[in-house]
Amino acid sequence: MTSDAELCARIVAHWSRQVLDDGAYGDHRSRGLSNGQCEIVRRVVAAARAVERRQGPSTADELMGRQARSAEGGRNAPSCGCGSVVAGRARAAGPHG
Numbered sequence: 516m517t518s519d520a521e522l523c524a525r526i527v528a529h530w531s532r533q534v535l536d537d538g539a540y541g542d543h544r545s546r547g548l549s550n551g552q553c554e555i556v557r558r559v560v561a562a563a564r565a566v567e568r569r570q571g572p573s574t575a576d577e578l579m580g581r582q583a584r585s586a587e588g589g590r591n592a593p594s595c596g597c598g599s600v601v602a603g604r605a606r607a608a609g610p611h612g
Contacts, residue, residue: 521584527552528583531559532576535567555586 517525530548534540534556543553559582567575 523552524584524586527555527559527586528580531556531563531579531583534560535563535575535579555583559583559586 526548530546530552540553540557543550543556548556559579562582563575563579566578
């Protein structure tokens with residue numbers, strides 16, 4: 516089973532990659548991100564942009580994955596909204612989801 520922190524890291528890494536590729540943040544609520552996750556995405560993307568310019572997209576992608584895992588692993592999942600994200604997905608999936 517995936518922990519809340521692992522799920523959050525995957526969500527943050529996914530949206531960080533999308534933002535880096537698209538160049539636009541958009542509305543974090545429409546993406547299902549909490550305020551805490553949105554802040555993490557902003558920090559991860561800022562760091563990845565600098566690395567991408569110097570070392571290329573592959574290195575930037577690796578950095579985003581590491582930073583997303585590090586940021587979420589060091590947080591209490593409910594404080595960044597992960598608990599509500601996980602609970603919402605469990606409710607949507609139903610009892611056998």
